[in-house]
Amino acid sequence: VADVGADLVPxxxxxxxxxxxxHLLRGGTGEPVLFLHAAGGAGAWHPFRDPPPAAPAxxxxxxxxxxxxxxxxxxxxxxxxxxxxPYMSDPKLERRLGRITAPTLVxxxxxxxxxxxxxxxxYAQLIGGARYxxxxxxxxxxYFERPVEFAELVATHLSAHSLVSHPLAESxxxx
Amino acid sequence: xxFSFFHLMPYPDLPADFDEKYDASALTYPNANFDPKLGAxxxxxxxxxxxxxxKLGFDGIAVNEHHQSAYGLMxxxxxxxxxxxxxxxxxxxxxxxxxxxxxGNPLRVAEEIxxxxxxxxxxxxxxxxxxxxxxxxxxxxNPTRSRARFDEAHDLIIKAWTSPELFSWYGANYEYRYVNxxxxxxxxxxxxxxxxxxxxxxxxxxxxxxxxxxxxxxxPTRIVRRWFxxxxxxxxDLGYVPDxxxxxxxxxxxxxxxxxxxxxxxRPVLEWLYRKGLKxxxxxxxPPGYMSPGSLRGVLMSGMxxxxxFSYEELLANGQAVVGSPASVTERLxxxxxxxxxxxxxxxxFAIGPAAHEQIMHSAELFATEVMPALRPxxxxxxxxxx
Numbered sequence: 001v002a003d004v005g006a007d008l009v010p011x012x013x014x015x016x017x018x019x020x021x022x023h024l025l026r027g028g029t030g031e032p033v034l035f036l037h038a039a040g041g042a043g044a045w046h047p048f049r050d051p052p053p054a055a056p057a058x059x060x061x062x063x064x065x066x067x068x069x070x071x072x073x074x075x076x077x078x079x080x081x082x083x084x085x086p087y088m089s090d091p092k093l094e095r096r097l098g099r100i101t102a103p104t105l106v107x108x109x110x111x112x113x114x115x116x117x118x119x120x121x122x123y124a125q126l127i128g129g130a131r132y133x134x135x136x137x138x139x140x141x142x143y144f145e146r147p148v149e150f151a152e153l154v155a156t157h158l159s160a161h162s163l164v165s166h167p168l169a170e171s172x173x174x175x
Numbered sequence: 176x177x178f179s180f181f182h183l184m185p186y187p188d189l190p191a192d193f194d195e196k197y198d199a200s201a202l203t204y205p206n207a208n209f210d211p212k213l214g215a216x217x218x219x220x221x222x223x224x225x226x227x228x229x230k231l232g233f234d235g236i237a238v239n240e241h242h243q244s245a246y247g248l249m250x251x252x253x254x255x256x257x258x259x260x261x262x263x264x265x266x267x268x269x270x271x272x273x274x275x276x277x278x279g280n281p282l283r284v285a286e287e288i289x290x291x292x293x294x295x296x297x298x299x300x301x302x303x304x305x306x307x308x309x310x311x312x313x314x315x316x317n318p319t320r321s322r323a324r325f326d327e328a329h330d331l332i333i334k335a336w337t338s339p340e341l342f343s344w345y346g347a348n349y350e351y352r353y354v355n356x357x358x359x360x361x362x363x364x365x366x367x368x369x370x371x372x373x374x375x376x377x378x379x380x381x382x383x384x385x386x387x388x389x390x391x392x393x394x395p396t397r398i399v400r401r402w403f404x405x406x407x408x409x410x411x412d413l414g415y416v417p418d419x420x421x422x423x424x425x426x427x428x429x430x431x432x433x434x435x436x437x438x439x440x441x442r443p444v445l446e447w448l449y450r451k452g453l454k455x456x457x458x459x460x461x462p463p464g465y466m467s468p469g470s471l472r473g474v475l476m477s478g479m480x481x482x483x484x485f486s487y488e489e490l491l492a493n494g495q496a497v498v499g500s501p502a503s504v505t506e507r508l509x510x511x512x513x514x515x516x517x518x519x520x521x522x523x524x525f526a527i528g529p530a531a532h533e534q535i536m537h538s539a540e541l542f543a544t545e546v547m548p549a550l551r552p553x554x555x556x557x558x559x560x561x562x
Binding site for chain 1 (some may be wrong): 315316317318319464466468471472475476
């Protein structure tokens with residue numbers, strides 16, 4: 001979604017983390033953005049809070065690239081196929097979240113301008129025993145904007161809850 | 176040529192700051208701006224105008240479907256057709272059309288059109304449209320399914336009208352265990368079908384294969400010519416020459432006693448239609464998946480401008496409106512007939528903006544008494560070969 005407007009040709013572009021790295025995919029040029037197709041309030045471009053460095057801009061006066069526009073339309077179409085109805089949401093989630101028994105970490109970006117942080121807090125409330133953590137100074141694309149902080153949260157959580165100590169593992173339900 | 180009087184039923188009373196304050200006349204334009212008392216008066220007036228067109232001898236009177244819009248006040252064209260069925264006696268009642276792409280239950284369209292066919296004594300024409308892009312937002316229908324929903328709804332409706340026995344329908348978009356409609360339509364095998372085209376070759380082929388009437392929408396003459404030629408070619412590929420009546424040219428028409436008066440009165444009406452009534456944003460018009468990538472490419476490459484970008488003079492020169500005295504309108508429509516390679520139906524958009532009731536009645540009257548007789552000999556089956 002982030003790479004609106006180009007063929008996703010994998011580029012050798014990585015964010016290095018302690019103990020690993022994230023492979024970045026980038027299409028087109030300019031600031032990465034998210035586009036929401038919806039009436040009222042959306043239907044606008046939302047910049048990331050702290051975008052990764054942009055690819056070089058085309059020379060001024062370059063006409064819009066038809067292929068880029070068509071590719072962006074294809075991307076938006078793929079997204080719409082899955083998320084139009086219900087619109088980027090799941091009305092059944094409220095009652096389903098309570099069924100989660102695994103030790104859960106809900107990690108949310110502090111300054112998400114697409115999905116209000118209240119949603120993440122609600123997840124944490126509804127999932128039994130869930131821990132809530134916020135990544136500071138971070139917009140919607142948490143994994144890309146603050147990969148180190150995010151990876152640390154996840155790694156800490158996973159190492160604290162090894163599968164063998166999970167109740168399902170003890171009962172023999174788990175594989 | 177056969178002539179019909181198309182009513183868009185606009186809500187012309189927009190606030191003075193509309194241009195600055197709102198980026199569209201539909202979907203997000205607040206309905207606080209709708210005055211129900213004025214709306215009720217407009218409905219009464221508009222139905223009077225359609226009924227008058229029937230008395231004047233128009234071959235058809237036409238209504239259409241739009242939602243959440245000041246551009247057209249007919250979420251249900253079938254209701255308007257029902258009202259017209261009891262107050263008119265000769266004209267075809269043309270529903271152009273039902274937006275079957277956004278209907279949750281398209282079988283209802285088959286039922287309602289069948290009812291209308293009986294109520295009108297077999298005078299109903301049934302148009303099918305996909306629904307404008309913004310209507311996929313308004314009705315929460317996934318636009319990526321638009322074409323598939325339209326095609327399946329069409330097939331279902333035709334089968335519901337024509338199948339002599341009960342059937343079940345299990346499709347990707349709709350499911351019915353029992354299809355067995357009562358009443359069935361009086362016209363056999365079913366009411367004539369109209370499909371508007373806007374350049375899609377799939378639509379041209381779809382219409383040509385089924386011998387449906389292919390109608391144009393707002394576009395300059397050179398582009399409409401390409402569409403009509405595409406339809407004629409699709410028919411030729413199937414080995415036949417289409418009956419002229421299967422090609423319908425739709426265009427805004429305004430007639431007054433003199434050219435000077437006609438232009439003076441029509442200018443604000445057409446400017447309202449193209450700048451305000453049709454004001455919409457690209458996101459609204461083209462939701463994701465509403466067009467195929469190929470069609471989008473075609474539209475972008477054709478260099479078609481937004482409809483609001485044309486001046487009044489350009490609209491006239493492009494054949495996107497026809498305005499003048501009866502003699503001038505007759506002459507201009509004759510020119511357009513030649514430039515378009517002929518057509519057998521003229522769907523005149525006579526009521527499109529803030530024109531007064533008396534102006535529209537007079538325009539329709541002049542057209543019926545002076546323009547129609549002069550143009551009627553054109554576009555009948557005999558001269559199909561010459562086009």
